[in-house]
Amino acid sequence: MQMLGRAIIVILSLFLIPMTAVSTAAIKARFADGPNRVFSGGPLESGNMHVGPEPDWRFVNDLPTIEMQLLNPSLSRRIWTVEHDGSIYVWSGYMGTTVGRLWKRWPVQAERDGRAIFRIEGVRYERQLQRIQSGEILEGIAAAITAKYPSQTTRANIENGDVWLFQAMPRD
Amino acid sequence: MRKFYLFVAIALVLTVLIVAFVPGAADTVERIFQQYLGQAAR
Numbered sequence: 266m267q268m269l270g271r272a273i274i275v276i277l278s279l280f281l282i283p284m285t286a287v288s289t290a291a292i293k294a295r296f297a298d299g300p301n302r303v304f305s306g307g308p309l310e311s312g313n314m315h316v317g318p319e320p321d322w323r324f325v326n327d328l329p330t331i332e333m334q335l336l337n338p339s340l341s342r343r344i345w346t347v348e349h350d351g352s353i354y355v356w357s358g359y360m361g362t363t364v365g366r367l368w369k370r371w372p373v374q375a376e377r378d379g380r381a382i383f384r385i386e387g388v389r390y391e392r393q394l395q396r397i398q399s400g401e402i403l404e405g406i407a408a409a410i411t412a413k414y415p416s417q418t419t420r421a422n423i424e425n426g427d428v429w430l431f432q433a434m435p436r437d
Numbered sequence: 438m439r440k441f442y443l444f445v446a447i448a449l450v451l452t453v454l455i456v457a458f459v460p461g462a463a464d465t466v467e468r469i470f471q472q473y474l475g476q477a478a479r
Contacts, residue, residue: 271438278445285449287470289456290463301464303471364477 295340299332299384305340305371306332309384314391319435322348325385326413331355335371335394336380342371345416346383346433349409350402353383353433355394356410358418361427372396372429380436392433399424406430 291304300306309332325331325348333355334341346355357372359365375381379394397403403420410418422428456462 274438275441278441281445282448282452285452286456286466289453290466290470293457293463294467302467303474304467364474368474 299334300341300343302343305342307341308339309334309341309382309389312384312387312389314389320390322351322353324348325353326409328385332384333371334382334384335374335378336382337378338374340371341384345410345414347406347409347413349406353392354397354406354409354430355433356418356423356428356430358416358422358428360429361425372431375431376429379431381433383433391436393436394431395434397423397430397432398426403430 294301294304294306297306298308298310325346328346330343331346332341333344344355346353348354357369359369360372375394376396379396381392381394383390383392397406403423407418407420407423410416418428423430456466
């Protein structure tokens with residue numbers, strides 16, 4: 266019995282080492298100007314703020330990811346994006362799984378307070394995220410997503426809540 | 438066990454220092470974690 270107890274202690278102790286590495290990397294990311302990969306980064310501070318008319322968002326279709334920060338909480342992450350019919354969209358998958366819901370907390374936060382800042386090619390854009398849950402437009406957006414990314418996003422995925430989709434509208 | 442605990446304590450301190458200060462270490466940790474997380478969320 267004592268051997269079993271020691272074995273458990275040894276296993277847990279060794280497990281602590283990678284856990285510490287992950288925790289340290291996650292904490293370090295919070296102090297950065299923007300995100301790196303999966304951990305949330307700090308606020309997007311560098312880069313000029315866009316002023317003037319809405320840009321032609323089609324250029325984001327050539328970019329793999331953009332940086333997005335919510336104002337509340339002021340954390341940033343790297344995220345996929347697509348332009349469709351003149352508007353820019355972001356989304357989160359895995360929202361139908363427990364791990365996904367634990368991992369992806371920004372969609373819930375964005376639904377509560379949609380104020381956001383995008384940083385794209387060094388320029389920051391003030392945006393207002395508005396969740397879209399249904400409608401014919403989802404067909405076109407899902408097609409744009411699957412054309413750009415190795416994604417299986419469909420209108421049905423969005424309407425049943427597996428994928429949370431947001432339109433990033435200009436902020437007044 | 439005493440030596441083992443000492444080893445773990447030293448390893449934890451070294452882990453924090455390496456990830457926090459060695460260039461590229463945090464990115465490597467994040468990349469590996471991303472792979473596991475992606476698999477777990479599917």
